[in-house]
Amino acid sequence: MYKNPSFRTPFDFIMEKTSDNQTERTPLLLITAAIEQGGRTMASLLRKGPLLGITGSAQIRNVQGEGVQTLDQIGQETFLGLFRRSRAVLSVLSEEAEMPEVLPCDEKTSLLVAMDPLDGSSNISVNAPIGSIFSIFRPPAPSSSSPEGLFLNASSPLLSAYLLYSVSTSLVLAFSGETRVFTLDPDTGEFLGDGSPWRFPDKGKIYSTNEAYLPRWEKPLQDYLSWIKKERNPSMILRYIGALVGDFHRNLLKGGIYLYPAEAGEKTSGKLRLLYEACPMAHIARNAGGIATDGKQDILTIVPRSVHQRVPLIVGSVDLVREFQERTGHPLSGL
Structure with a gap:
């Protein structure tokens, strides 16, 4: 061949x-x-x-x-x-x-x-x-x-x-x-591969999340999703596979943001594991010109307390993650 x-x-x-x-x-x-x-x-x-x-x-x-x-x-x-x-x-x-x-x-x-x-x-x-x-x-x-x-x-x-x-x-x-x-x-x-580095496309329009969990989220997160669906211009589209790798990969290639926030009052503070789910995706995103947070801070700055620690994960293009952080009350400095 x-x-x-x-x-x-x-x-x-x-x-x-x-x-x-x-x-x-x-x-x-x-x-x-x-x-x-x-x-x-x-x-x-x-x-x-x-x-x-x-x-x-x-x-x-x-x-x-x-x-x-x-x-x-x-x-x-x-x-x-x-x-x-x-x-x-x-x-x-x-x-x-x-x-x-x-x-x-x-x-x-x-x-x-x-x-x-x-x-x-x-x-x-x-x-x-x-x-x-x-x-x-x-x-x-x-x-x-x-x-x-x-x-x-x-x-x-x-x-x-x-x-x-x-x-x-x-x-x-x-x-x-x-x-x-x-x-x-x-x-x-x-x-x-073709030997060239991959970067998140600018001005992505995809958001990936399980909207069935919306009633369990804190109000600022609910308000953000409502704004995404009703007011944001240009409008964004929902695409969700339900597997982190699949959703992240699509957004890496096409431009978008992946959202798996903590539920209101959640004792575990999220679902995805820091060291072998959130952290590697954050590192891949960073090297591709994107960023990942737990909703308040950069994932890569979190010091783990246990090897199976869980965290929320917001990851994607810098502009979309910055927008999310600002609209939910946790703007990120230095971006």
């Missing part, structure tokens, strides 16, 4: 961005290669899931109290096994495990990985888009004595990524100030 010679791979991207600082090049290449292989494996299994009988519930609940799908477990085992074999990962934090797991590693510059191995798994049975999300962190120095402490004391992500399984399989990487989009070629097994 003809391959456009201008296509670039994730390997090319990492090599290019580590040309002046090669200390972390090897572990980043190994971890990215593991994510790519996991994406190939999961994309194949998802295409054949109904035929293999693996699209149903696993009849258990995870540490979050949520129902686990069989493919959630497969995703966990797939990526964890690949990170273990890479010997470049010191510890893995996952939505599907109560505690981070420490892995055997060879690299002196081994890194931390936080992941949601299968985001939006409730969409599996209806053949809707789903994804996998990853944040890669440097371990704190000096290293903590506990696995949880490694993640609670880590700095902002070094690299973030997600895989989107849909009509095609996409890999989005954010690293060293750029976000790039790659597509899996099913004939060669390579993830290929």
Whole structure:
């Protein structure tokens, strides 16, 4: 099959961005290669899931109290096994495990990985888009004595990524100030992109949220949505898939804002997990010229209190997020 010679791979991207600082090049290449292989494996299994009988519930609940799908477990085992074999990962934090797991590693510059191995798994049975999300962190120095402490004391992500399984399989990487989009070629097994950084389009018109939750929101949030629907000019359109990766990806490519605010009086202060959902999406957005907040502050400035901490998430184009913050009474400075 003809391959456009201008296509670039994730390997090319990492090599290019580590040309002046090669200390972390090897572990980043190994971890990215593991994510790519996991994406190939999961994309194949998802295409054949109904035929293999693996699209149903696993009849258990995870540490979050949520129902686990069989493919959630497969995703966990797939990526964890690949990170273990890479010997470049010191510890893995996952939505599907109560505690981070420490892995055997060879690299002196081994890194931390936080992941949601299968985001939006409730969409599996209806053949809707789903994804996998990853944040890669440097371990704190000096290293903590506990696995949880490694993640609670880590700095902002070094690299973030997600895989989107849909009509095609996409890999989005954010690293060293750029976000790039790659597509899996099913004939060669390579993830290929045009080598250019992706930016949120200006003046996006999409908002993504579950309007069924509107009565549960604080009044400023209700007023904002009412204004969006009745008064804003030019008008915006609602598009909502119900899987974070799918909704974020559409808005990244077309321009928009994703809204998952806290409910009024909500004890958990949101639903999405900070370290392996909100944080990687915030990092990808930042590298693509966007921003993410919890409704009051930049997601990337939040210091986690627990490894499975939940937060609200507002993410998208800077102009749309700034507009949201101003109309809900929490304008952001420095934007």
